[in-house]
Amino acid sequence: MGKLLAVTGGASGIGLAIAEAARAEGWQVATADRTPAEGATELDVTDAGAVARWIGGLAELRGVVCSAGISAATPFLETEPELFRRILDVNVTGTFLVAQAAARAMVAAGKGGSIVLIASVSGLRGIQGRVAYGASKAAVINMAQVMAIDLAPHGIRANAICPAPIETPLVTKLHDAETRSQWLSRIPAARYGTVGEVAQAALFLLDERRSSYITGHALPVDGGYGGAGVMA
Numbered sequence: 001m002g003k004l005l006a007v008t009g010g011a012s013g014i015g016l017a018i019a020e021a022a023r024a025e026g027w028q029v030a031t032a033d034r035t036p037a038e039g040a041t042e043l044d045v046t047d048a049g050a051v052a053r054w055i056g057g058l059a060e061l062r063g064v065v066c067s068a069g070i071s072a073a074t075p076f077l078e079t080e081p082e083l084f085r086r087i088l089d090v091n092v093t094g095t096f097l098v099a100q101a102a103a104r105a106m107v108a109a110g111k112g113g114s115i116v117l118i119a120s121v122s123g124l125r126g127i128q129g130r131v132a133y134g135a136s137k138a139a140v141i142n143m144a145q146v147m148a149i150d151l152a153p154h155g156i157r158a159n160a161i162c163p164a165p166i167e168t169p170l171v172t173k174l175h176d177a178e179t180r181s182q183w184l185s186r187i188p189a190a191r192y193g194t195v196g197e198v199a200q201a202a203l204f205l206l207d208e209r210r211s212s213y214i215t216g217h218a219l220p221v222d223g224g225y226g227g228a229g230v231m232a
């Protein structure tokens with residue numbers, strides 16, 4: 001029987017692709033999502049009790065991927081406090097609750113493990129209209145760094161993945177034609193990424209044989225965006 005992996009946001013986009021790729025690599029995968037989906041547990045990651053019950057039912061957990069997240073693009077001056085709080089609640093508090101419950105389960109099992117948080121290039125650089133989303137993803141990156149320190153004595157690694165735009169339902173909803181052409185002019189690869197490309201990075205960070213000395217790292221999966229100058 002394969003090792004057990006828990007994935008939030010597993011009903012769609014990046015989380016779904018990671019769950020499928022992990023199963024193909026021999027992981028046993030439990031998914032959860034706020035949106036009901038076949039095979040996934042219905043879960044709101046901001047509900048501490050529900051998170052504890054979900055993770056508590058997963059014996060011998062060795063990996064967790066926190067992909068549940070929401071986004072919005074609103075000018076700084078027009079961002080309402082309610083929207084700011086909601087984005088931080090799901091992306092930061094939700095990630096914290098799931099990662100902490102998973103880490104506690106891994107410590108109890110005593111076999112170490114790997115925690116992968118899905119952050120964003122928005123957490124590494126300022127991006128127009130992303131005051132709440134960017135703040136939330138910067139917090140997620142820092143959380144991975146802190147967990148890397150606090151959990152190292154337990155043999156648990158923690159890393160963040162920072163994708164540039166990836167073709168998913170979230171991006172289809174958020175990016176109009178003008179936004180797309182602005183991004184494409186700044187990404188050397190001259191295209192959006194695929195969910196499969198993020199999934200391969202997650203599998204690498206989950207796999208103790210391949211990434212045993214990598215922890216507290218923020219890994220861009222961005223077609224070269226982070227390294228490019230003004231002209232891509």
Ligand SMILES: NC(=O)c1ccc[n+]([C@@H]2O[C@H](COP(=O)([O-])OP(=O)(O)OC[C@H]3O[C@@H](n4cnc5c(N)ncnc54)[C@H](O)[C@@H]3O)[C@@H](O)[C@H]2O)c1
Nearest residue numbers: 009012013014034035044045068069120163165166168170
């Ligand atoms: N798509 C991109 O371009 C991109 C880029 C960088 C980072 N990300 C991040 O990747 C992650 C996945 O995004 P995606 O593009 O696959 O989006 P998506 O909308 O396809 O999937 C996100 C999933 O999270 C779930 N979710 C939202 N709020 C939840 C909650 N409170 N509790 C449980 N589940 C919840 C949704 O139901 C959805 O199924 C997010 O954290 C997002 O911020 C995406």
